[in-house]
Each structure stands twice: as structure tokens, then as C-alpha cells.
Amino acid sequence: MSETFVGIDVGGTNIKIGLFDSKLELICKTSVTTEADMGPEIVIDKMAQTVKDLLSEAGLSLKDIVSVGIGTPGPAKYSEGIIIRSTNMPKFKNVPICQMLNERLGAPIVFDNDANVACWGEYAVGAGKGVKDMVFFTLGTGIGGGVVSNGELVHGCDENAAELGHIIIYPDGRKCNCGQKGCAEAYGSADATAKRAQEAIEAGAQSSLKKVLDEKGMITSKDVYEHLAAGDKLAKEITDGTAKALAITCINMLHTTEPKRIVFSGGMIAAGDALLNRIKDFFNEHIWTLKKEGVEICFATLGEDSGIIGAAALAKHTEERGKLQ
Amino acid sequence: MSETFVGIDVGGTNIKIGLFDSKLELICKTSVTTEADMGPEIVIDKMAQTVKDLLSEAGLSLKDIVSVGIGTPGPAKYSEGIIIRSTNMPKFKNVPICQMLNERLGAPIVFDNDANVACWGEYAVGAGKGVKDMVFFTLGTGIGGGVVSNGELVHGCDENAAELGHIIIYPDGRKCNCGQKGCAEAYGSADATAKRAQEAIEAGAQSSLKKVLDEKGMITSKDVYEHLAAGDKLAKEITDGTAKALAITCINMLHTTEPKRIVFSGGMIAAGDALLNRIKDFFNEHIWTLKKEGVEICFATLGEDSGIIGAAALAKHTEERGKLQ
Numbered sequence: 001m002s003e004t005f006v007g008i009d010v011g012g013t014n015i016k017i018g019l020f021d022s023k024l025e026l027i028c029k030t031s032v033t034t035e036a037d038m039g040p041e042i043v044i045d046k047m048a049q050t051v052k053d054l055l056s057e058a059g060l061s062l063k064d065i066v067s068v069g070i071g072t073p074g075p076a077k078y079s080e081g082i083i084i085r086s087t088n089m090p091k092f093k094n095v096p097i098c099q100m101l102n103e104r105l106g107a108p109i110v111f112d113n114d115a116n117v118a119c120w121g122e123y124a125v126g127a128g129k130g131v132k133d134m135v136f137f138t139l140g141t142g143i144g145g146g147v148v149s150n151g152e153l154v155h156g157c158d159e160n161a162a163e164l165g166h167i168i169i170y171p172d173g174r175k176c177n178c179g180q181k182g183c184a185e186a187y188g189s190a191d192a193t194a195k196r197a198q199e200a201i202e203a204g205a206q207s208s209l210k211k212v213l214d215e216k217g218m219i220t221s222k223d224v225y226e227h228l229a230a231g232d233k234l235a236k237e238i239t240d241g242t243a244k245a246l247a248i249t250c251i252n253m254l255h256t257t258e259p260k261r262i263v264f265s266g267g268m269i270a271a272g273d274a275l276l277n278r279i280k281d282f283f284n285e286h287i288w289t290l291k292k293e294g295v296e297i298c299f300a301t302l303g304e305d306s307g308i309i310g311a312a313a314l315a316k317h318t319e320e321r322g323k324l325q
Numbered sequence: 326m327s328e329t330f331v332g333i334d335v336g337g338t339n340i341k342i343g344l345f346d347s348k349l350e351l352i353c354k355t356s357v358t359t360e361a362d363m364g365p366e367i368v369i370d371k372m373a374q375t376v377k378d379l380l381s382e383a384g385l386s387l388k389d390i391v392s393v394g395i396g397t398p399g400p401a402k403y404s405e406g407i408i409i410r411s412t413n414m415p416k417f418k419n420v421p422i423c424q425m426l427n428e429r430l431g432a433p434i435v436f437d438n439d440a441n442v443a444c445w446g447e448y449a450v451g452a453g454k455g456v457k458d459m460v461f462f463t464l465g466t467g468i469g470g471g472v473v474s475n476g477e478l479v480h481g482c483d484e485n486a487a488e489l490g491h492i493i494i495y496p497d498g499r500k501c502n503c504g505q506k507g508c509a510e511a512y513g514s515a516d517a518t519a520k521r522a523q524e525a526i527e528a529g530a531q532s533s534l535k536k537v538l539d540e541k542g543m544i545t546s547k548d549v550y551e552h553l554a555a556g557d558k559l560a561k562e563i564t565d566g567t568a569k570a571l572a573i574t575c576i577n578m579l580h581t582t583e584p585k586r587i588v589f590s591g592g593m594i595a596a597g598d599a600l601l602n603r604i605k606d607f608f609n610e611h612i613w614t615l616k617k618e619g620v621e622i623c624f625a626t627l628g629e630d631s632g633i634i635g636a637a638a639l640a641k642h643t644e645e646r647g648k649l650q
Binding site for chain 2: 158
């Protein structure tokens, strides 16, 4: 019998599943379509069958599983193992996913939200390795977050902590999708970056991005960074707005949970140093001098596998802490 | 033998010391002058002698002490038991206060910064009782803070977490004493409240506070709240600025560690409901609707004794957790 941990990353389109050994090295992985409209019974059957197929492929059996980690978007009662509802999976309402998976796999299930799971992956084996205090941001449509404090994820009183995109950095500022005004997400997400560029052009700003907008009818953050690289002035202004928003949010986290490392992940980190260095510039410009040297700001290293690695790592951590149910 | 916990609250002017029973009920307390200019040996001798005197007064002996908690201002290496330096006690440089106290009292010493200790007091037996996630603000000259997450204080990677007054809420805004711009402290502390009123009057604003400024040469936050009660328009504007800054900071904490309760303490809470209700108003106006019902915002209940109660409670908690050295 070998000690195996399973990591499951549930998205609206695909479910990724990986098997990991006791050192969290990947044994094998796969991805299947979610087909969420088939309803929870069938989706969870498929998850369990896929785990069994992977085990079989690796010459392992259900008995080799120590525990299973699973990450899904919220809202959910993670500690109770229940998905309350899901934007991408409308048929998932009050689904006791942990119990259902446990019945099918016979192993303890550890459940957390997708951002926390990815955060834990980076913390355990990625960009956050070696520290005890880390803050994690995902830069995509919105800004997600995760906080590790003294070696544990921060969950908060209702398991909705680390909604870091909704830290208000400009009171009464840009409207955010959440209903607040001036959130970090309304400036620093990939969508907000694109939207701010588009608004500026529509308001008459000169930019090589205008041609993109005219041709495609929209701009993406990728366009902004491409035109930044080509020297476009508006693209630089927009990038600076994004970087400054993220830098201020980093400073605020430093004064709150005081991470040793701040890790950015998500599609927008493809922008590379053009973005990262500007975040650091604004951070250094706005931070209290005493704190300047204390923190490293960097990009995530696990890429697309962060969800399955994180889920497996969280399952392992929970088992080691003796909290498995 | 009865289980006794000692709480010591070290300030630049006075040292408060209390003895508490195993239920954290006060047995007896006293306050002695710090006389910091006598140097650490003499000050710590005096601390130890005062503890012995209190024990004697209560019919107890050194053997009854389970552990001693002590809170001081930073910067310090709390986990190593060393005061690095102190603004109010210039002769205290790299003082191994835990070792020195332990040699004199023979009991384990638990050491933390004064804001964390007061936070823990409110958490254990005051306004935060009954929750596992709490955020604590002290509103005085500056804004201090403490964060309890899942039943433990958040210390951060260099033991400087929860500097909540330096969360930036207005980037490029008012200069803060820390060197940053736009910190919560630069708007919401007692000093900032007074200073903003004074600046407004000097800039020509009409207010009944002008007479105070002319007569005393300065304005205090107490003056602002007195003139608010009397219906002064500027005092209302200034109070609103203070309350809004604190409300935005509360929202940011809610999206970070998600406390169940947010507790304000310090001299400025004497302003009472006139301040508290405005903080709640701005909080409700700016918060994401989904989160509105989740958190209680309230004032501290322990008053001046929070330091000694908190220190004793932290000593007890650390002992229960089995982490005493």
C-alpha cells in the first residue's frame, strides 16, 4: 500500500483530477468535462469513476488513498461539506459533496474554495514554499484571494475571508461587480484593466489600442500588455493604474496579516515583468519605509495544476494536523 | 495552591499589574510609576517586587503563579522575549525582559505588544467574548490594532501584523506620521480628528470650535465631539470624515480576515453613539450587501484594565495551548 492523495479541481467547464504521492509529486492526472447540467449525482459519479480510473492506471486501488482534497467556487459551507449554489453549475443546490464523494471513494474528503485551494498549492509546493505567512491573489475576470497566516489558511467567521479583490482602495471610486465602489478588483483585475482602456479610448484618448477596439469591438488585458510592449502611452497609463491598485492592496495586506511573500496568479501574470516590476515600483513608492524590505512580491509557479496540487496538499496537511473527519 | 495568572501592562508612565484567578477574575491590582530612566534592571526589579507584594496582599506566594503575561509597546522580538527599543523608555535597548522576569518570578512569561494584549483581553472576556474571529482597533494618538483569527492572535512574519492604522484608504491622501500617505490613522485617530478640525478652521471654516482654538491654541477630539453634540456643522463634517475612514477600514478587514465582531477601544470611544452610529452608517452605505448582516461593530468594555486582563488571559491561553516555554 502506498500513501496517495487525490486533488480535485471543479470548474464550470472541466474537472481536473490528479493523484499525488506522499511527497506531493504528481503520479498522474486527467481532465474531464463537468457537464454540470446533468446534476450533482451524475457529476459526482463521474468524478469518483475518474479517480478510480486514474488509480487503476497507476496500479493503485481505493485502499491507497489517504485523503481527497476538492476545491470548488463558492458559496459553500466548506466546513460542513456542502455546496450551497454555484453560478456555473445551476443544478448544484445544497449538495453534500463531501458525503457523496466519501460514499463513493471511502476516503476522508477535505473541501475548500478554489482560490484557497490554489493558494494552498502555491504555499505548500509553489511560490510560497518555505514561508509561514503568505498572501495570494488571482488576477482574472475578478480578483480572488487567499491568506495563509502562521501556516494555516484564514477562513473567517463565515468561511468568506480573503475576498481580497473587494478591499476598498478608492472610496466612492469605480463601481465594482460586487456592488461596492472603489474595490481593488474594479481597477486591478484583467477585466478592469481591459475595461479602463476601452473607456479611455471611447472618451477620446489616443492609442494604438483604438484599432483593436474598432476591429474586435472589445479590448482584453492581453491587448493592453501587447500594446504596452510596443510603446503605447495609454497602455502604459492603464498598466500603471492596475499596478498601483495591486500595490496598494499589497501594502494593506502587509499591515494586516504581514505576509513574508505575496503571490500573484491567474491569466494576467502572462504580462510578466512589465506588470510585476510596476507593482513593485508602486509598492516601494507608497509603503512605510520600515516595512519595505520585509516582503517578496512574486508570481505563482504552479500554473494550471495549482488547483489539483493545492487540493491534494490541503488533504495531506489536514491529515497531518489530525483534523480529518 | 491556587492557580494564579499575572497580567502586566507596561506604559511609558505607569506599569499596571493585576493578579487573576483561573477564571480570569481579578484578585487584586495596582499601578506603579515606570521610572523608565532608571534603566531596565531597576524597572524590572520593581515589577517583580510589585508582583510579590500583590501576592502577599492576597495571601498567595510565587508558587501559586501559573504564568505571567506582559504587554509593552514595540518594536520587540516578542517570540524571543526581547524589547528592541522603546520610544517612551529610551534606556530599554535589546532588553531580554522575559528572561529577566522569569529569573525574578520563577514562572513562565508570555510577551506580546500592548495592542495585541488589549485585543486579547477584549477577545477573552470583553466585547469579543464568544466569537472566534475578531478585529480590534485602538483610537488614540494613532490607531493600533489586533486581529484574532480562528481563536489565535495574528502575528505575521516579523511579529508586526495588525498595524491596522496604516491600511491605506486614500492613496496619495493625507500624510501619516508613519511616512505613508492616506492611512486610516491620518483620518480616523483622535489626533487626526482634532487636526482636521483645526486645519479647517485655519482655512476659514465657520465653527463654534474657532473659539476653542483661539483660547487654547489647539483643539482635541473631545472638543470636536462636544461641539458635535451642541450642533456645530464643522464638528459634524469632521466626525463624518473620521467615521467614514474607520468604516472603510472595517470593510477592508471584513474582506480580509472576516471577523464576526469589530471592537473599537481607546480614548476616542468616549464620544459614544455619536461616533459609533456614524461608523455603522458609513459601513452600511459602503459594504457589499451580502456581507452587511455578518458583523457586529461595537465598543470595548474592559476600559483601562484591558492591558492587565489581556496579559493574564494571554498567559492562560498560552498555557492551555501547551506552548509555554
